Amino acid sequence: xxxxxxxxxxxxxxxxxxxxxxxxxxxxxxxxxxxxxxxxxxxxxxxxxxxxxxxxxxxxxxxxxxxxxxxxxxxxxxxxxxxxxxxxxxxxxxxxxxxxxxxxxxxxxxxxxxxxxxxxxxxxxxxxxxxxxxxxxxxxxxxxxxxxxxxxxxxxxxxxxxxxxxxxxxxxxxxxxxxxxxxxxxxxxxxxxxxxxxxxxxxxxxxxxxxxxxxxxxxxxxxxxxxxxxxxxxxxxxxxxxxxxxxxxxxxxxxxxxxxxxxxxxxxxxxxxxxxxxxxxxxxxxxxxxxxxxxxxxxxxxxxxxxxxxxxxxxxxxxxxxxxxxxxxxxxxxxxxxxxxxxxxxxxxxxxxxxxxxxxxxxxxxxxxxxxxxxxxxxxxxxxxxxxxxxxx
Numbered sequence: 570x571x572x573x574x575x576x577x578x579x580x581x582x583x584x585x586x587x588x589x590x591x592x593x594x595x596x597x598x599x600x601x602x603x604x605x606x607x608x609x610x611x612x613x614x615x616x617x618x619x620x621x622x623x624x625x626x627x628x629x630x631x632x633x634x635x636x637x638x639x640x641x642x643x644x645x646x647x648x649x650x651x652x653x654x655x656x657x658x659x660x661x662x663x664x665x666x667x668x669x670x671x672x673x674x675x676x677x678x679x680x681x682x683x684x685x686x687x688x689x690x691x692x693x694x695x696x697x698x699x700x701x702x703x704x705x706x707x708x709x710x711x712x713x714x715x716x717x718x719x720x721x722x723x724x725x726x727x728x729x730x731x732x733x734x735x736x737x738x739x740x741x742x743x744x745x746x747x748x749x750x751x752x753x754x755x756x757x758x759x760x761x762x763x764x765x766x767x768x769x770x771x772x773x774x775x776x777x778x779x780x781x782x783x784x785x786x787x788x789x790x791x792x793x794x795x796x797x798x799x800x801x802x803x804x805x806x807x808x809x810x811x812x813x814x815x816x817x818x819x820x821x822x823x824x825x826x827x828x829x830x831x832x833x834x835x836x837x838x839x840x841x842x843x844x845x846x847x848x849x850x851x852x853x854x855x856x857x858x859x860x861x862x863x864x865x866x867x868x869x870x871x872x873x874x875x876x877x878x879x880x881x882x883x884x885x886x887x888x889x890x891x892x893x894x895x896x897x898x899x900x901x902x903x904x905x906x907x908x909x910x911x912x913x914x915x916x917x918x919x920x921x922x923x924x925x926x927x928x929x930x931x932x933x934x935x936x937x938x939x940x941x942x943x944x945x946x947x948x949x950x951x952x953x954x955x956x957x958x959x960x961x962x
């Protein structure tokens with residue numbers, strides 16, 4: 570989720586240094602202003618999802634703890650259960666960031682930037698989780714070699730293959746959003762009018778898709794997630810001009826529809842066998858706080874000073890989000906069942922260890938390979954532009 574907005578290229582596909590065009594030969598990409606508070610919000614959303622997967626639900630994590638997390642966290646598990654809404658917060662942030670990063674770019678530079686951001690850490694996480702899950706000591710269900718290879722394409726969901734990463738369904742939603750935005754907004758040229766038309770058209774199409782129940786239309790327009798992406802786009806327009814009334818209207822309509830979808834998907838009547846009962850009011854409050862947090866960033870005055878911890882938060886978020894679930898469960902089993910740490914200590918140590926692993930993935934994978942993948946993808950464009958500009962003999 571950005572899941573929200575991260576990534577880099579993979580060693581397996583990184584071109585040799587000699588084949589990578591120089592910076593000067595790659596089409597220029599307008600600099601994107603950094604909003605440091607968004608990095609903090611992204612990490613906060615990732616931590617929400619992490620506590621949900623490690624202490625706010627049943628299933629595989631119950632086997633890791635040796636008992637239901639409801640017994641390990643008698644009070645907190647009720648709040649952890651709302652952590653799944655961190656995904657919706659990610660989508661709002663993604664709408665904001667993607668609109669910002671697409672402004673002034675061509676479709677080629679936009680998509681190359683997204684590939685360089687998403688793919689390298691994703692490939693590394695798929696390989697790492699596949700290997701760890703196959704170890705006898707982890708006692709995890711391993712994905713077949715064929716399905717693990719398909720996972721490298723990010724197309725495992727439409728192809729019906731088993732997922733290596735439990736959170737990859739959110740990346741599939743992100744990819745579809747990127748393609749829609751690139752085709753309908755970036756390729757023709759980003760401007761305020763086109764962005765507003767895109768928001769209005771997507772909102773209407775998503776509402777119609779929810780009514781007609783057409784699987785293909787549903788897969789393309791994503792009615793349950795569209796309001797969050799669109800709301801983030803509207804908030805970026807507000808960031809550009811806080812007096813933009815139509816943009817505020819996009820945000821308001823997106824919030825209204827988004828909370829409806831979130832309640833419909835996550836609320837269930839209370840019953841004795843439920844892991845934890847999320848209230849409709851609680852869901853609406855969390856969704857509202859997510860929109861409000863991104864709105865606060867959109868309306869804030871930019872600060873001149875960079876905040877190092879927020880920079881680090883942005884760097885850690887994506888790799889942490891990718892690995893926290895399937896590597897978190899073996900950590901819980903080892904720390905709680907093996908070493909006998911308390912539930913609270915286990916959760917803190919596991920999250921800290923996963924953040925440390927995320928830092929290693931960022932330094933060893935994202936930083937060196939992300940820019941190289943982007944340049945490799947843009948190299949044909951650079952060669953074409955060079956050939957076009959070369960004077961005839």
